[in-house]
Amino acid sequence: MKHLITAAALALGTTLAAGAAWAEGQTHHIAFHVNQNDPQVMNMALNNVANVNKYYQSQGDTTVIEVVTYGPGFNMLVAGKSPVADRISAMSLEIEGLSFAACGNTHRKMSEKAGHKVALLDEAGVVPSGVVRLVELQQQGYAYVRP
Template sequence: MTYIKGIATAAAIFAASAAFAEGKMHHVAIHVDENDPKVMNMALNNVTNVTKYYESKGDEVTVELVAYGPGLNMFVAGKSPVEDRISAMSLEMENLSFAACGNTLKKMSEKAGKDIVLLEEAGVVPSGVVRLIELQENGFAYIRP
């Protein structure tokens, strides 16, 4: 009987250590809707800090930063106050993606009377709000700096 308990305990310890070695996958959605460099930088700091934290635990994390409304200026080429950081981070962090609201982009382009050019790192989604809903429905944690 003791032998069987010992085997069961050893198996449980092995399973637990194997699970730790594999790490856990986390999903995070970060929302920016303000044209404020402090908020934009805080959002990018959140990306870095979350990534470093989970990697230090042996886990993985996927982060999608979604911008709409005035926050879309974060992704406007030649206008973004964080353009250099976005460029560097996108090269350094494979776990990071950027989503730009298509509704906001359309309104900004109409108001400007010309197409607004976004950073190449930003993918356009039909609606930033809908994208945040979809991400949360798919298990992403929601962060708004």
């Protein structure tokens, strides 16, 4: 049986080192979508992020997670306004590969309405469009989650 498996691996262009594990940890790419200005939804999204990361870590895997906000959900990333700012700050330090994307369209509109540039949390990066970012991530193979 061992020779059959080794032959099959060689036929596929791979080699098996003595004692090598069949599969090393995988990396899971997940996009979370937040478009509601509701602390309960924001906390649910962050709970999902923490739970997914914890599960995959327990399996020996890693995660790359991006939380994308737009519309009313943009408030999740607004400095001085976010009801989950402390959690975002802590989670950003605890979870490698976690990022937060704020919609540039929403940012521009909110800034125009406020009469000044709306400040974002330090953990937030701005993307041109939240919806387009979600499309791009899904096209790159990210799993899509909307709490």
